[in-house]
Amino acid sequence: MAYFQEAFIMAIKNLLSFDPELYGIVFLSLKISTIAVILSALVGIPVGAVIALKEFKGKNVLINMINTLMGIPPVVVGLVVYILLSNQFGIFGDLRLLFTQTAMVMAQTMLATPIIMGLTIVALHGLDPLLRKTAISLGASRYQLVWILIREARYSIGSSIIVAFGRLLAEVGAVMMVGGNIRYQTRVMTTAIALQKGMGEFQEALALGIILLILSLFITTGIDMIRRGKVWL
Amino acid sequence: MENIFKINNLSKAFKGKKVLCIDELNIPRGLITAIIGPSGAGKSTLLSILNGLVPPDEGKIFFEDQNIIGSMRHGDHNRRSMAMVFQHAVMFHGTVFDNIAYGLKIRKTPEDQIKKRVDEILALIGLNEIALQRAETISGGEAQRIALARAMVFQPKVLLLDEPTANLDPANVSQIEKLIVHAKREYGTTVVLVTHNMFQAKRLADYTVFMMNGSIIECGNHERIFENPNDTKTRLFISGEMIY
Numbered sequence A: 001m002a003y004f005q006e007a008f009i010m011a012i013k014n015l016l017s018f019d020p021e022l023y024g025i026v027f028l029s030l031k032i033s034t035i036a037v038i039l040s041a042l043v044g045i046p047v048g049a050v051i052a053l054k055e056f057k058g059k060n061v062l063i064n065m066i067n068t069l070m071g072i073p074p075v076v077v078g079l080v081v082y083i084l085l086s087n088q089f090g091i092f093g094d095l096r097l098l099f100t101q102t103a104m105v106m107a108q109t110m111l112a113t114p115i116i117m118g119l120t121i122v123a124l125h126g127l128d129p130l131l132r133k134t135a136i137s138l139g140a141s142r143y144q145l146v147w148i149l150i151r152e153a154r155y156s157i158g159s160s161i162i163v164a165f166g167r168l169l170a171e172v173g174a175v176m177m178v179g180g181n182i183r184y185q186t187r188v189m190t191t192a193i194a195l196q197k198g199m200g201e202f203q204e205a206l207a208l209g210i211i212l213l214i215l216s217l218f219i220t221t222g223i224d225m226i227r228r229g230k231v232w233l
Numbered sequence B: 001m002e003n004i005f006k007i008n009n010l011s012k013a014f015k016g017k018k019v020l021c022i023d024e025l026n027i028p029r030g031l032i033t034a035i036i037g038p039s040g041a042g043k044s045t046l047l048s049i050l051n052g053l054v055p056p057d058e059g060k061i062f063f064e065d066q067n068i069i070g071s072m073r074h075g076d077h078n079r080r081s082m083a084m085v086f087q088h089a090v091m092f093h094g095t096v097f098d099n100i101a102y103g104l105k106i107r108k109t110p111e112d113q114i115k116k117r118v119d120e121i122l123a124l125i126g127l128n129e130i131a132l133q134r135a136e137t138i139s140g141g142e143a144q145r146i147a148l149a150r151a152m153v154f155q156p157k158v159l160l161l162d163e164p165t166a167n168l169d170p171a172n173v174s175q176i177e178k179l180i181v182h183a184k185r186e187y188g189t190t191v192v193l194v195t196h197n198m199f200q201a202k203r204l205a206d207y208t209v210f211m212m213n214g215s216i217i218e219c220g221n222h223e224r225i226f227e228n229p230n231d232t233k234t235r236l237f238i239s240g241e242m243i244y
């Protein structure tokens, strides 16, 4: 137990030392995952809503596919983006995006979009069907209908964003594969932890892990406060 | 008498069970038409079909001389000419005011107009004090009044009301009836009112339709149906002797 205690103290000490490298890593983690989760929400919520509300052939097949993608291992997504961006086989190889922050955002967006989309579909299916009929009967257009139902499902959709953000902050496979863990450039908290562990600095790695947890706690609490404080619409 | 709805050869079955079969039915413009009949007669289904929420299997419905079956789209002109109030009222997230204002908002009514009209109707239903209360905290009786106000506020040509006073106390009932009469007199609204309450039909209706097992047994203006029904089934139902 003492080992964990020491790690915890080290985490606090590291935080209070205001080491620019550490803060740079923390900031980059937040930046990559925040951009990715925003992009995913912008795509996942409206597309998920349309899938949930529309009746079409193959709807169930599509929903099953999205549900499958919700659980896809980050390394697989990382690999796909790697191949797409690589010089050797990739169609986007000329863009020279491999091992950049853009590549990391791309991979994480691919990871989070199905999560937000799938949970948005679940949230809208869970609404009282009378809400939809009432809005239609009062004269809502297609677009207005989608909007009011998203609003009605805002708590569940908000939760899906928290879940997706947590998954992005915690994942290591995708950012490692397409970011490459380059110091000062693409190194984020999880890849730094993996590196420290690889160098045998277990306690250092554990301290970073604790910082990651503290950060998650702050963010989750913050989003929850926004939700309950009616700031969200 | 001009008819706003003309219904021809309408039929609807759910999973092979026929629930609606209407050869002909006309709804007069600017009046209150009561649809009465025992539970399961198909009254709610008919209302939903008129509102375009449920597609019929066969038949035509002319709304102002245009066949609306299969041609209504969300938010189009015909859809925005009518509004339905359902047997159970559901509230949207927001305040009572927001709920009533919804139909005006989506019609892009200017803010000052919205305020004026909503305040007017709130006064009419006696709910001024709770205008800013959150809609999820209101009582059942208030919800039913708000649901009616929400449908009336943009003054649709047609109001389709599915038992708007079910489960309400007499004070609430009379307030809702006042509102229905107000819509007809002040806005010239055509009202189609489904009700279990025979006295209510007597009080409000100009024209009465009696339905059973998905068919129209008898329809006609209100005095004739109530004073002098042709069909024995109608007489039994109106006198309360029908067991169903």
Ligand SMILES: Nc1ncnc2c1ncn2[C@@H]1O[C@H](COP(=O)(O)OP(=O)(O)OP(=O)(O)O)[C@@H](O)[C@H]1O
Residues within 6 Å of the ligand: B014, B015, B019, B038, B039, B040, B041, B042, B043, B044, B045, B046
């Ligand atoms: N979506 C549905 N699926 C299957 N059956 C349905 C559906 N909607 C209605 N029905 C059936 O159609 C028949 C007519 O229902 P409807 O709700 O129109 O009756 P109603 O006259 O409004 O009755 P009540 O006075 O009890 O409200 C009923 O037997 C009902 O079970």
Ligand SMILES: [Mg+2]
Residues within 6 Å of the ligand: B043, B044, B045, B087, B162
């Ligand atoms: Mg009914």
